[in-house]
Amino acid sequence: MKKLFFFIPVxxxxxxxxxxxxxxxxLDKKIFxxxxxxxxxxxxxxxxxxxxxxxxxxxxxxxxxxxxxxxELQEADIESFNWIEYENENIKIxxxxxxxx
Amino acid sequence: xxxxNKRKIHSNEYSSGFSxxxxxxxxxxSFERIAFIFFIxxxxxxxxxxxxxxxxxxxxxxxxKILKKKNFRSSIVDKEGNILAKxxxxxxxxxNPNLVIDKEKLLITLKLLFPKxxxxxxxxxxxxxxxxxxxxxxxLDKILLLGDKSFIQEEKIARIYPNGELFxxxxxxxxxxxxxxxxxxxxxxxxxxxxxxPLKLTLDTDLQYLIREELLxxxxxxxxxxxxxILMDIHTGDILSMVSLPDFDLNKREKINDLKFINRATKGVxxxxxxxxxxxxxxxxxxxxxxxxxxxxxxxxxxxxxxxAISEYDDKIPSDLTAEEILIRSGNIGSARIAEKIGIDNxxxxxxxxxxxxxxNFDIEEVGETQMGRxxxxxxxxxxxxxxxxxTLLQLTKGYSIVSNGGFEVxxxxxxxxxxxxxxxxxxxxxxxxxxxxxxxxVSTKEGTAGFANVNGYEIGGKTGTADxxxxxxxSKKKINTxxxxxxxxxxxxxxxxxxxEPKANKEFVYxxxxxxxxxxxxxxxxxxxTTVWVTGEIIEKIGPILATKY
Numbered sequence: 001m002k003k004l005f006f007f008i009p010v011x012x013x014x015x016x017x018x019x020x021x022x023x024x025x026x027l028d029k030k031i032f033x034x035x036x037x038x039x040x041x042x043x044x045x046x047x048x049x050x051x052x053x054x055x056x057x058x059x060x061x062x063x064x065x066x067x068x069x070x071x072e073l074q075e076a077d078i079e080s081f082n083w084i085e086y087e088n089e090n091i092k093i094x095x096x097x098x099x100x101x
Numbered sequence: 102x103x104x105x106n107k108r109k110i111h112s113n114e115y116s117s118g119f120s121x122x123x124x125x126x127x128x129x130x131s132f133e134r135i136a137f138i139f140f141i142x143x144x145x146x147x148x149x150x151x152x153x154x155x156x157x158x159x160x161x162x163x164x165x166k167i168l169k170k171k172n173f174r175s176s177i178v179d180k181e182g183n184i185l186a187k188x189x190x191x192x193x194x195x196x197n198p199n200l201v202i203d204k205e206k207l208l209i210t211l212k213l214l215f216p217k218x219x220x221x222x223x224x225x226x227x228x229x230x231x232x233x234x235x236x237x238x239x240x241l242d243k244i245l246l247l248g249d250k251s252f253i254q255e256e257k258i259a260r261i262y263p264n265g266e267l268f269x270x271x272x273x274x275x276x277x278x279x280x281x282x283x284x285x286x287x288x289x290x291x292x293x294x295x296x297x298x299p300l301k302l303t304l305d306t307d308l309q310y311l312i313r314e315e316l317l318x319x320x321x322x323x324x325x326x327x328x329x330x331i332l333m334d335i336h337t338g339d340i341l342s343m344v345s346l347p348d349f350d351l352n353k354r355e356k357i358n359d360l361k362f363i364n365r366a367t368k369g370v371x372x373x374x375x376x377x378x379x380x381x382x383x384x385x386x387x388x389x390x391x392x393x394x395x396x397x398x399x400x401x402x403x404x405x406x407x408x409x410a411i412s413e414y415d416d417k418i419p420s421d422l423t424a425e426e427i428l429i430r431s432g433n434i435g436s437a438r439i440a441e442k443i444g445i446d447n448x449x450x451x452x453x454x455x456x457x458x459x460x461x462n463f464d465i466e467e468v469g470e471t472q473m474g475r476x477x478x479x480x481x482x483x484x485x486x487x488x489x490x491x492x493t494l495l496q497l498t499k500g501y502s503i504v505s506n507g508g509f510e511v512x513x514x515x516x517x518x519x520x521x522x523x524x525x526x527x528x529x530x531x532x533x534x535x536x537x538x539x540x541x542x543x544v545s546t547k548e549g550t551a552g553f554a555n556v557n558g559y560e561i562g563g564k565t566g567t568a569d570x571x572x573x574x575x576x577s578k579k580k581i582n583t584x585x586x587x588x589x590x591x592x593x594x595x596x597x598x599x600x601x602x603e604p605k606a607n608k609e610f611v612y613x614x615x616x617x618x619x620x621x622x623x624x625x626x627x628x629x630x631x632t633t634v635w636v637t638g639e640i641i642e643k644i645g646p647i648l649a650t651k652y
Contacts, residue, residue, distance in 0.1 A: 002132075026299065037253065046176065046184070046187065050184050050261065050263060053183045054263040057183075057264055057306065057310075058306060058307050059264070059265075078558060078649060079557070079558055084220055096646075096650060097645070098557060
């Protein structure tokens with residue numbers, strides 16, 4: 001009887017471990033595949049970002065401005081800009097730059 | 102028969118002595134053995150499990166064991182996540198002529214693929230040669246379709262800098278073996294080659310571009326040999342822009358040995374002159390030796406110390422001035438007198454506290470060290486108005502941050518942090534309260550020397566500095582013109598320090614005053630007020646809207 005009480009849990013644990021290990025192996029495989037896919041996508045994303053950053057770099061934007069919008073774009077006065085803030089359902093308007101010294 | 106019986110009897114007696122009796126104690130021993138073995142395995146399992154847990158908790162042990170990857174280098178991005186440096190895999194393709202079966206046929210095919218190239222000579226040599234470096238995927242596919250075994254592919258990496266020269270001094274360069282050799286590429290070489298996460302900087306590409314453009318424009322106006330600018334968050338120490346001119350295109354991968362390409366923002370050590378007067382007043386307030394309203398009467402126009410004359414740059418400066426007026430009018434003699442009142446020990450301690458006399462711990466290795474001779478009575482007087490001490494623009498920026506931000510410790514950095522620690526107050530709270538309004542007056546009043554920086558809406562405060570460049574046995578006529586701006590002066594957030602190296606007065610340049618006076622042409626004065634301050638005004642006008650809306 002003592003033997004039985006000792007061996008039944010051991011056998012149960014061995015079987016349980018086998019099933020767990022098998023299922024984690026499948027999970028590991030899926031995780032690995034997902035990670036690899038993510039890595040490839042990340043690499044592709046970074047390359048697209050590189051291209052985007054190059055084409056929208058300040059230098060390029062200034063070039064486009066001269067090339068396509070010469071005399072069309074006008075500089076806006078920063079003092080004409082305001083911040084709109086919501087405070088307890090009330091709207092507050094604040095100057096972006098404060099000129100009252 | 103008797104003998105037989107006797108034997109039988111004997112035999113019976115013998116066999117009875119060996120009869121099998123089940124010994125229950127044997128089973129008990131084997132159970133103990135199993136339990137013992139189980140116990141040993143249990144202990145081993147605990148040891149291994151605890152080691153696994155420990156390893157997973159301590160990331161450093163794990164990451165330190167990762168070897169540097171040869172063909173890998175993480176990206177460097179600005180504070181908005183824009184890529185400043187990225188490594189892309191490239192393929193170089195070459196031919197080993199010894200493996201070519203039909204050279205004539207291959208030459209015809211190559212002519213079709215690369216019409217502008219001629220490989221005839223190399224094909225009949227026995228040495229390996231490159232057909233195309235950094236080949237496009239399209240052409241590579243066409244070559245691979247030929248199925249010729251003589252083609253050899255070489256996988257390499259190339260570092261791309263989409264902004265060219267914009268961040269050259271900060272980012273630095275790498276060599277052909279993927280080792281960082283200067284700038285952040287060198288300092289963070291290990292992190293960049295082992296971690297997949299990009300290195301995030303505090304720099305802002307838009308601000309960097311605008312500041313660099315204005316510095317380039319100033320070169321055309323004032324014909325300076327170089328210039329530098331640092332824009333920093335006064336509280337966190339985050340550097341938003343760091344420019345040093347001349348710079349170089351990182352994509353060209355040239356060897357930079359010429360001294361003119363020195364990083365003037367961090368490595369170049371200069372006597373900055375009058376910008377130090379701010380520190381003199383600040384030290385006086387910090388040690389309660391002077392107050393802005395403290396009067397200095399009968400200030401001489403010239404004093405002599407150890408045979409060297411100290412004089413005012415402008416004889417029109419009145420003889421009776423308060424400490425505040427001394428700073429606004431940039432008086433040399435008055436500043437020397439304040440320094441005298443502070444004393445060597447206090448002034449030395451103050452300059453150490455704000456990081457002028459201590460080595461700065463920065464993110465790139467190209468950092469200069471402050472140079473000054475021994476402290477003495479005359480040295481104290483000259484340092485009082487910014488001569489006899491040479492330091493870096495970075496340390497000057499740090500010093501201005503501390504005296505203007507309420508006296509809190511600041512460590513300039515280029516690396517974006519996730520958490521910011523609460524800084525320790527290292528100066529008297531009164532220093533910034535009393536100093537910032539004076540800095541504002543230098544820009545906003547007629548007596549001040551920095552009217553060209555009075556850009557509407559930004560409350561610029563600051564101090565000018567015009568210093569002669571030291572030459573053998575004295576000083577030359579060449580100048581270092583500096584302006585340290587702090588804004589908005591009522592509640593400072595940013596410090597912008599601009600330096601022009603050897604500017605010249607431009608008599609043809611038309612100055613437009615910011616107070617509405619009619620334009621002026623024919624300037625002959627080669628001082629910071631007529632050069633660097635004007636550039637600073639132009640820069641703040643451009644970057645101001647970004648700072649006001651984004652930060």
